[in-house]
Amino acid sequence: MARSIRTVAVFGLGKVGELVAGLLRESGFEVVGHDQVARAGLEVPTTVLDVADEAAVRAALAHVDAVVSCLPFHLNIAVAEAAYDTGVHYFDLTEDVPTTNRVIELSAQKPTSVFAPQCGLAPGLIGIIGTSIAETFEEIRSIELKVGALPQHPTGLLGYAVNWSPEGVVNEYLNDCEVLRQGHRQMVPAMTEKERVVIGGVELEAALTSGGLGTMCSTYEGRVHRLDYKTLRYPGHFEQMHFLFDELNLRDRRELVGQMLVDAKPPVNDDVVYVHAAVEGLKNGQPFRENHVRAYKPIDISGRTWRAISWTTAASAVSVVELVADGVLPDAGFIRAEDIRLEALFSTRSGRHFVEQGKV
Template identity: 75%
Template sequence: MIESVAVFGLGKVGELVAHLLARAGFEVVGFDSREREIPSLRTSVLDVTDADALRESLGRVDAVVSCLPYHLNIAVAEAAHDTGAHYFDLTEDVPTTNRVIELAKDRAESAFVPQCGLAPGLIGIVGASLAATFDSIRSIELKVGALPQNPTGLLGYSFNWSAEGVVNEYLNDCEVVRAGERRMVPAMTETERVLIGGIELEAALTSGGLGTMCQTYEGRVQRLDYKTMRYPGHFRQMQFLFEELNLRDERELVGRILVDAKPPVNDDVVYLHAAVEGVCEGQPFRRNHVRAYRPIDIDGQTWRAISWTTAASAVAVVELVAGGRLPASGFVRQEDISLDDLLGTHSGRLFETHGKVDA
């Protein structure tokens, strides 16, 4: 049973996660490191580094959704383990997920569902659901781009998402499947051209977006990878920044510089491109799922594309666990979630009504 949910971190995504949970019928309480006044949401100040206070807050709810920076999630997951709360997060950090998997093995009565959100998360759900329609699979190619609709400058980018997360995905090695086996390859490589609705983009390998999919599909596919999409020329500029200016080891500094230079915008767009090739009904076939999500109005408030796509996917997964469509115990992989099931939830319906790309 999940009736009450705590949301940790009330930024743009966390606030909407709380709102969508309430819309879906859950009792919600929000926690943040500073005082937040959000209409119709009960909020409290919480220092998640205070282990006792953290466990006390989770002792009063059935589940927690962590929308915190990735480096704070392990503490929340360990507290959820100790208190018996179901655990959900938005992380793309591999060590964090590995720790969550360990905790899930030791707490049979709780669900541990990391990597909810967009990538990893929705993109993996889409990819796995496409793959399930094939007799045999040759390749799974997954791509996501969170971008300004009206880019300027050489980077053509705005930091509507965590700068810390973006820098990590550009610099950490990427897990892929090549020739049926898992491998680690450098980020910002294997650049390719992508067209979505007449918009030209470039895509390059980045880390974290696949979650656990390489483990799941090793030996079942010849090729599996995740790439981030940007406007043409972006990755060349980032390689100049990290390599020629020798800033690879200055991640925090680079993050501050980039956010100051390319602050968030309200007119953003999230591009999603999933493609699976294999044999379908005895014939070679390629199936694509392509979407372009823009800001939408939810209950009288406009939300950025990156905020609502991330929040809606995460809350839909909570709904599926609460409704018995996903296991209520142990580790749950994103690729085990059916896209049709997700679209059937209160929050998942947003993806049905938005994002279609004109041919």
């Protein structure tokens, strides 16, 4: 059967976007990459593109079937609106709630193409895992989702390295978090409700952060007593972040804090991505808790070593594009992580990496 998506534009060719383009090409799509600066030596054709130029963005989408935006969250709405205007399928990696709300609005106004934001790691893969476990329960008491992108060999009091967008990190630490408590949606402060977590003998701490649940609260409201998303860090990290934001009064200086974090804790190549999903409830008539726990490390793809945060995010996003193209997912309307089953994601060319890696 012919694919519904054959040609894909990738906006933003950073460490994730470059791999998204490469995985799409490996999966049989024709790909063209766009970035604000010239990129040489990639395996796909590229152009220089300023996303602020609306005409140029729409021209870039004129001859493709889909676009994957790997841009900073504040640039995604412009791309989503251009996709809406041109009838192109839209995918992104954002964790930003207002951005996703705008994408939902666009999907309702033109349900003839796909709008699939939040296709990365969290939100994205972690929600797919949680939903896939939850559907095996007769009654669900709680869904607990946790992800941490960390250095394998931490140093200092923060025990951290900024391998992801500093804007995204600061936002998830400061924006209020949507959760379910007693089955109802609530907004609670970020970096609260800390708990101890041990994965493969490594002690971590987890605290609530924003954006990781995507649309799951609206999906499960009234059906699940407790639902939340927490970020995993090494012990003591959140205490230091409270000092930075509160003791030093930097909550209103997000850009400065992001730059400080990058300067103090620059990216590393030897990272690890921890994924921890747990569902409690009744299964086969008995109380039960099911866990899905992984620790993903850098891997080689097409002769090059990719950071864990890069390949887990990229492989998740490209898997969703594959599922739409191959007719496993609808080819129109808004697609949520809750609409995707982990078994289906694992069956894709890009999704196979999750099967082969990460066991603890």
